[in-house]
Amino acid sequence: MTASGSTVSEMLAEARRRFMEAGIADPQTDARLLISGLLKLSPTEMLTAGREPVSEEQAGSVGRAIERRLKREPVHRILGEREFYGLPLSLSAGTLEPRPDTEILVDTIIPYLRDLAKTESSIHILDIGTGTGAICLALLHECPEASGIGSDISTDALETARSNAERNGLQDRFTTIRSNWFENIHGTFHAIVSNPPYIASNVIHDLAPEVTKFDPAAALDGGWDGLDAYKAIAKDAGRFVRPDGIVGLEIGYDQRSDVTAIFEAEGFRCLKSVKDYGQNDRVLVFSPA
Secondary structure: OOOOOOEHHHHHHHHHHHHHHOOOOOHHHHHHHHHHHHHOOOHHHHHHOOOOEOOHHHHHHHHHHHHHHHOOOOHHHHHOEEEEOOEEEEOOOOOOOOOHHHHHHHHHHHHHHHHHHOOOOOEEEEEEOOOOOHHHHHHHHHOOOEEEEEEEOOHHHHHHHHHHHHHOOOHHHEEEEEOOOOOOOOOOEEEEEEOOOOEOHHHHHHOOHHHHOOOOHHHOEOOOOOOHHHHHHHHHHOOOEEEEEEEEEEOOOOOHHHHHHHHHHOOEEEEEEEEOOOOOEEEEEEEEO
């Protein structure tokens, strides 16, 4: 545990040391994010407040957080929130922690929505497996003409998504529906988006403990070949996407050809393929053929 009477710098150094000894991948960043988040200090304040003493209560809070991180709980889960596309989002046990690579899906979809907004007075978005609401809420924030539905099978996720919509002032344009794929969905949409489960069942155990222990299994497991979700979406998406609409998906690094074939077999054509920051295939965009 961190001793009371410590300064910010001393706590930061201790956290970094303990994370390094435990083999945490990026001890410096994790220590800084954890302590700045717990103490509500900006990056600049972390530099200027280094010699400031920390209260006994704060020291206890930091000490408990360090122990949780040593058990491989991710920093942002400990803090209970993560920023995505500039929006603060609360996390819960039933939601996948949104990752920076998923912002690429948002980047890719925004230009299509803005083009549609030139001729459409209102734009409708469906986010399948919405989780925290990250993708849909980011799109709504960037496109004032849009409204969206976030669907999920997890009631916990839907509650979290609704809370995040309210937190970011988007509740008037965002609704949630409990649905297994398109089961309870009605109407048509200009954009159907999803970051579905796409990890093959037999390799999930090989993932980092930060993922296997703390991300919900339903948000990871894509079936024996990792493609179950794409088959389910492709099978019915044609009935829900407008003729001038698009389907935008996050994919695994090795799934571009397979997912493209699945959608082409259901009458779609691939408009765009986008790579992530590591130059791996990450996003596919389809339109009705």
